[in-house]
Amino acid sequence: MKRNELLLDVIGEVKDEYLQEIDSRIKRVRHRRMWKRGLLAACVILIVGIAVQFAVMFGGGLGSRGGGFSAEGLVAGGYYFHQTRDGDVFRYTPEEGSDRLLKSSILDRWKDIRYPITANDYGFYYSKGDWIYRIKHGETKSEKLYHHESKPNYLYLYPAGANDIALRVSYNRADVMTHDELLIIDGITGECKTVIMEQGIPAQAYDSLSIDDRNFYAEQEALLVSHTVYADTVTYTVGDRTLELVYQAGKEWYDYTYRLTENGKTLYNGYVEPYNVRTVGDSLVFTVGRGGNNIDKDLNGYVIVSPDGSNHVVNVPSVPGNEKFFFTVKDMDDGQDILAVRVNDNEKFKLKWDRAEERHARDIYSDGSYLWTMGFDGKKGDYLASCYRIEYENGIPTALTLIDDDITDNN
């Protein structure tokens, strides 16, 4: 045996404790390494968890449901726009069955704000900060449309004909309304076309009031009335027809109403709202107002003015569909019926309804070709929107065919 072989051999005779020392050291190193890896994995899991939670809380897509409590549905341009409870806005295209995130509120979610939105034939509109933004139909890019003076306390958007929108803003100081205005904005150019109502109360007028004064509210009302200015007329056009809404003083300051006229002739024996004017086909749909002499009446209805010179009134509580049919939902003992209301004569037609589950439709929306229902789904524990195609026979709506049980599945 060589000497180096002998040395290697005798090294085998070392004490057990030295070998155990190595074993325990290796275990310690391995344990430390595993601990580090575990810590790293925990960090990754934590980060992913936070990201997922963030997405669920604030993000579009993950956990963001298209139905959502008080989600508003808007039908315009062949699309169905709906806003989630988180504020995300989706645009659903029924032909494609796609639901596209149009406006994410992920960066503003912490403010717990849902954007005021509306839509018309030209595009979709939303308000954020001091600006009204527009997204043209078929596009996804937001464009600034209109800037208002300062951040209002309340802001609402409504459709106002084919291409315009109505903007209502309120500026409050404490609990006292100090300024309120309602404007018609050109939805294409951003130009303010009409100021329907303006109510600028000088600050010193309020400063002279004391909230402890028992006449405070009466004096406040008097101030509101004396400082409120209404537009005498608001103009809309339908084809070659020019419609003028003529201001009628109501019983209360907020009771502003307009009479619908054409060439000085009243078209409807009642009052209509100067905003919330929608389109069905080439016709304009005015909402019957509750102001003026109608203030105490439980009115629901629409005045449909068509370019061919015809005018129709739908007095059944319903939602606009197309120029021939509006739609309504009726609670029955064994569920709900959906009825088509013929614009010509208000005759109702019950539709065979391929109903999604046993979901109770809280609201319906339609464009005459499709009908969307939004209601609470007990199984999924959320408000969901379904889309149906309206089937016609001999020009009469006969059935609803379910094409999408939950449109948010397509997000």
Place this chain on the structure above:
Amino acid sequence: MEDEKIVALYWARDERAITLSKEKYEHYLYTIALNILASLQDAEESVSDTYVGAWNSIPPHKPVVLRTYLGRITRNLSLKRYRYWHAEKRYGGETELALDELSEVVPDTQTAESEAERRELIRILQVFLASLPSDQRMIFLMRYWYLHPVAVIAKKLGYSQSKVKMTLKRTRDSLRDLLNEEGLL
């Protein structure tokens, strides 16, 4: 199962002792054998012979740490196998490298291998190892007891390979100096 119970089975001449030893330490024993022999077939025979060796030596032995007891048998059997085959074929494994490295400590010359010289070498080695810091001792034994490659030692202990190589060089130099002082060179 605890080592104590496995050893008790050896003492009771219960063949389950071998099965349990295999289950618990086969991977460990294969590592030692493969480090020395660099041949799976030879390592397999060494490990297999280890169980026979344990069966034959327990009793009378009653190892406190079964793991190192079995590992020691595997090491000895593997080194024997290495020497047996070394004349005919080169393994190219860690043993040759380790022997080359140890030839820096003691000359690569034939020795009569008297029992007295062996015992003296063991004594000096024990003194030498006891004098080493723990980390240095571990690196030395992982290299020359387990025949682990430098890369494996570095990974298992969490050191860089250069540190392991440098530590081994210094340890070998120290051992050579001690052996020189003791007149064994």
